[in-house]
Amino acid sequence: MKILCVLYDDPKGGMPKSYPVSSLPKLDKYPDGMKLPTPSTIDFKPGELLGCVSGELGLRKFLESKGHKLVVTSDKDAKGCKADKELTDADVVISQPFWPYYLTKERIKSAKNLKMAITAGIGSDHVDLQAALDNKVDVVEVTYCNSRSVAEHIVMMILSLVRDYHNQHSIVNEGGWNIADAVRRSYDVEGMHVGTVAAGRIGLDALRKMKPFDVHLHYFDRHKLPETVEKELNLTFHDSVESLVKVCDVVTINCPLHPETENLFDEKLINKMKKGAYIVNTARGKICNREAIAKALKSGQLSGYAGDVWFPQPAPNDHIWRTMPNHGMTPHTSGTSLSAQARYAAGVREILECFFEKKPIRDQYLIVKDGQLAGMGAHSYSKGSATGGSEEAAKYKKK
Numbered sequence: 146m147k148i149l150c151v152l153y154d155d156p157k158g159g160m161p162k163s164y165p166v167s168s169l170p171k172l173d174k175y176p177d178g179m180k181l182p183t184p185s186t187i188d189f190k191p192g193e194l195l196g197c198v199s200g201e202l203g204l205r206k207f208l209e210s211k212g213h214k215l216v217v218t219s220d221k222d223a224k225g226c227k228a229d230k231e232l233t234d235a236d237v238v239i240s241q242p243f244w245p246y247y248l249t250k251e252r253i254k255s256a257k258n259l260k261m262a263i264t265a266g267i268g269s270d271h272v273d274l275q276a277a278l279d280n281k282v283d284v285v286e287v288t289y290c291n292s293r294s295v296a297e298h299i300v301m302m303i304l305s306l307v308r309d310y311h312n313q314h315s316i317v318n319e320g321g322w323n324i325a326d327a328v329r330r331s332y333d334v335e336g337m338h339v340g341t342v343a344a345g346r347i348g349l350d351a352l353r354k355m356k357p358f359d360v361h362l363h364y365f366d367r368h369k370l371p372e373t374v375e376k377e378l379n380l381t382f383h384d385s386v387e388s389l390v391k392v393c394d395v396v397t398i399n400c401p402l403h404p405e406t407e408n409l410f411d412e413k414l415i416n417k418m419k420k421g422a423y424i425v426n427t428a429r430g431k432i433c434n435r436e437a438i439a440k441a442l443k444s445g446q447l448s449g450y451a452g453d454v455w456f457p458q459p460a461p462n463d464h465i466w467r468t469m470p471n472h473g474m475t476p477h478t479s480g481t482s483l484s485a486q487a488r489y490a491a492g493v494r495e496i497l498e499c500f501f502e503k504k505p506i507r508d509q510y511l512i513v514k515d516g517q518l519a520g521m522g523a524h525s526y527s528k529g530s531a532t533g534g535s536e537e538a539a540k541y542k543k544k
Contacts, residue, residue, distance in 0.1 A: 146236040153244035182492035191487035202490040222539040243477040245271035247535035270402040273530040284513035287492030291480035296350035298479030302451035340393035343400035390418040402429035404529035412437040421448045430456035439469040453479040457538035
């Protein structure tokens with residue numbers, strides 16, 4: 146079989162010859178008891194850079210020893226890109242949310258042999274799920290592999306925004322000591338109202354991680370949490386996003402992107418938020434209207450916006466979020482720490498081993514199976530597509 150793997154570019158200075166940390170902590174299971182990925186073996190050292198082109202997710206030796214062909218590229222967006230050329234006869238395509246290969250309806254139709262799309266990570270909205278359903282292409286992802294990594298990133302972003310860390314750090318880098326400028330937008334998070342839009346694995350973990358800061362915790366989700374969890378964290382449940390944003394000083398967005406959540410945070414909803422609130426978005430960029438976010442930061446309706454996600458990805462060089470005031474943007478790195486890479490690379494191998502041996506893939510990994518939403522897909526997604534406009538990613542030019 147032919148496996149197409151679309152990964153982000155190597156480091157500018159080449160692959161690392163050494164790493165700051167020599168080994169990773171050993172983890173056996175996730176907080177809900179689900180086991181970490183269980184491939185028969187791995188051909189990489191956990192803690193290595195695996196998510197870039199030369200890292201190859203540690204798959205080449207395994208695949209070639211089984212007689213399969215592996216093609217790895219970062220060229221995925223412009224017309225005539227290598228990924229498009231290689232897709233036409235590929236059986237499996239692997240992509241990461243951080244450098245997504247947008248599997249649009251047209252691309253899926255061009256791939257006559259395509260049987261499965263694997264997300265090396267979590268979040269499969271870069272696949273036109275409706276086209277996958279219609280063309281019987283299975284879609285799977287490595288559920289939970291980097292959820293805790295993202296939750297850590299959320300806490301970092303909340304504290305960085307509220308304390309105005311980015312501004313203070315830049316003052317030091319510029320040789321200054323102007324304390325008044327450094328603290329004029331800096332507050333304590335203690336006592337604030339912090340809410341999550343969606344309280345799944347990431348959203349709930351972020352709430353748990355924020356509880357020691359003595360904040361008031363809120364959540365909205367279409368699936369209500371157990372009463373024991375609500376009592377444990379002293380949570381306030383809201384039956385609508387509007388209800389939650391009206392009372393929260395900090396809102397973290399953790400819902401999947403699908404047609405129902407696309408453009409959810411538009412100008413109308415943002416104007417219902419507390420004046421001077423903060424938004425942290427590690428879910429998907431398309432959940433927020435880009436112009437509305439920039440406008441709210443400029444007017445002061447929002448005090449800050451920290452996003453780890455953009456639309457499309459990579460973001461065009463002139464994307465308004467690169468230059469808007471009081472932002473804390475990162476280039477979708479929350480779920481691709483070296484720790485997370487070890488888990489999602491192992492998870493991809495586990496999925497491939499099951500696929501080749503015709504064994505069932507974990508139900509938790511399934512998004513689309515045999516033309517139906519399945520597993521986590523049935524729990525978190527809806528039919529339709531959120532890939533419209535993804536061709537704009539071709540406007541990104543490497544600096």
